[in-house]
Amino acid sequence: MRTIKMGIVGLGRLGKRHAENIAFRVPNAELLAVCSIKQDEVDEAQKNWGIKYAYTNYKEMLENEELDAIFIASSSTEHCKQIELALEAGYHVFSEKPLGITKEEVDYITNIIEKHNDKKFMLGFMRRFDPSYLYAKKKLDDGDIGKPMYIRCYSIDPVSAVEGAIAFAEKSGGLYLDMMIHDLDLARWFLNSEAKTVFAVGDNYLYPEFGEHDDIDNGAAMIQFENGAVASFFAGRTSVHGYHIETEIIGTKGTLRIGTIPEKNLVTVFNENGAVRECHEGFLERFENAYLNELQEFVNCVLEDRKTPVGAFDGLKATEIGYACKQSLITNQLVML
Numbered sequence: 001m002r003t004i005k006m007g008i009v010g011l012g013r014l015g016k017r018h019a020e021n022i023a024f025r026v027p028n029a030e031l032l033a034v035c036s037i038k039q040d041e042v043d044e045a046q047k048n049w050g051i052k053y054a055y056t057n058y059k060e061m062l063e064n065e066e067l068d069a070i071f072i073a074s075s076s077t078e079h080c081k082q083i084e085l086a087l088e089a090g091y092h093v094f095s096e097k098p099l100g101i102t103k104e105e106v107d108y109i110t111n112i113i114e115k116h117n118d119k120k121f122m123l124g125f126m127r128r129f130d131p132s133y134l135y136a137k138k139k140l141d142d143g144d145i146g147k148p149m150y151i152r153c154y155s156i157d158p159v160s161a162v163e164g165a166i167a168f169a170e171k172s173g174g175l176y177l178d179m180m181i182h183d184l185d186l187a188r189w190f191l192n193s194e195a196k197t198v199f200a201v202g203d204n205y206l207y208p209e210f211g212e213h214d215d216i217d218n219g220a221a222m223i224q225f226e227n228g229a230v231a232s233f234f235a236g237r238t239s240v241h242g243y244h245i246e247t248e249i250i251g252t253k254g255t256l257r258i259g260t261i262p263e264k265n266l267v268t269v270f271n272e273n274g275a276v277r278e279c280h281e282g283f284l285e286r287f288e289n290a291y292l293n294e295l296q297e298f299v300n301c302v303l304e305d306r307k308t309p310v311g312a313f314d315g316l317k318a319t320e321i322g323y324a325c326k327q328s329l330i331t332n333q334l335v336m337l
């Protein structure tokens with residue numbers, strides 16, 4: 001059985017989970033190298049998981065000729081240059097979203113990725129690999145709800161994670177590019193269409209600290225797509241009940257809803273608060289299967305020499321909408337794409 005030997009850069013909140021998935025949960029994948037600028041993260045991964053190579057310098061990892069592919073899960077500010085370096089060193093690349101945090105970066109790296117089309121490149125829009133979203137997409141494509149007219153997406157991080165989000169704000173690209181981007185991508189995917197006009201509003205309702213990085217703690221956007229469908233989005237950092245991810249698609253013959261109540265599982269707790277359905281606590285829990293499935297798909301694409309289902313173009317398009325949202329927020333004007 002051929003295996004894809006991978007090196008991962010970034011061992012933080014999400015990188016650590018990806019690293020574990022590569023090391024232990026995906027057949028045909030092998031975690032041969034880990035890299036982080038934090039020595040303690042690298043030491044811990046190497047010791048706990050028995051990883052052969054460990055680096056605190058990314059360029060040194062790229063010199064390891066035993067590797068087939070690089071998985072990028074570092075801070076968003078690093079993605080663009082790390083993708084370029086990995087492709088130029090001859091590796092297949094999986095990168096966490098976003099492609100970059102400025103429009104120039106995203107345009108630039110999209111061209112570089114297209115230039116290296118002999119290598120596989122996949123972007124981490126993992127919601128497309130979540131079993132419920134896949135199920136809904138099939139129903140939509142099969143025409144079960146007719147023609148989609150409206151899509152509504154909520155993505156609200158738990159307030160319990162807000163300190164981390166504030167610390168991350170400087171390098172995140174802001175609420176629209178960091179958080180809402182997943183829903184912007186989902187809307188393109190579900191509607192098979194591109195955004196046409198964008199209007200966005202939002203503010204720092206609870207945490208002015210986000211304002212120090214030109215960011216907001218909660219924001220919304222309304223978008224019309226080229227096929228006439230309308231979409232409304234809400235993203236935030238202050239959900240008190242848990243990690244709230246919800247999507248609704250209204251069609252001419254029916255409606256699909258995913259995650260109406262972001263329930264943790266099938267258990268109802270009856271207590272002094274009534275009949276309680278507990279909620280997911282964060283992205284690692286809610287999208288556990290999606291992270292695994294997207295990695296498996298990337299490995300399969302490399303092994304079978306197939307085109308990856310989520311590429312640079314998707315990153316570029318979602319980023320363009322995210323920028324339009326940011327621009328609309330600042331100018332309070334409708335933005336035409």
Ligand SMILES: NC(=O)c1ccc[n+]([C@@H]2O[C@H](COP(=O)([O-])OP(=O)(O)OC[C@H]3O[C@@H](n4cnc5c(N)ncnc54)[C@H](O)[C@@H]3O)[C@@H](O)[C@H]2O)c1
Pocket residue numbers: 009010011012013014015035036037038041056058073074075076077078096097098124125126178283287
């Ligand atoms: N798809 C999703 O659901 C999802 C969820 C969370 C985060 N993300 C994305 O994943 C990425 C990582 O997020 P996180 O929350 O794990 O961040 P984090 O800050 O917890 O971790 C960042 C990691 O990158 C390492 N790093 C930073 N610069 C580096 C460099 N130059 N060389 C080597 N290592 C470097 C850090 O040492 C750390 O290990 C971000 O781009 C974020 O947007 C995606």
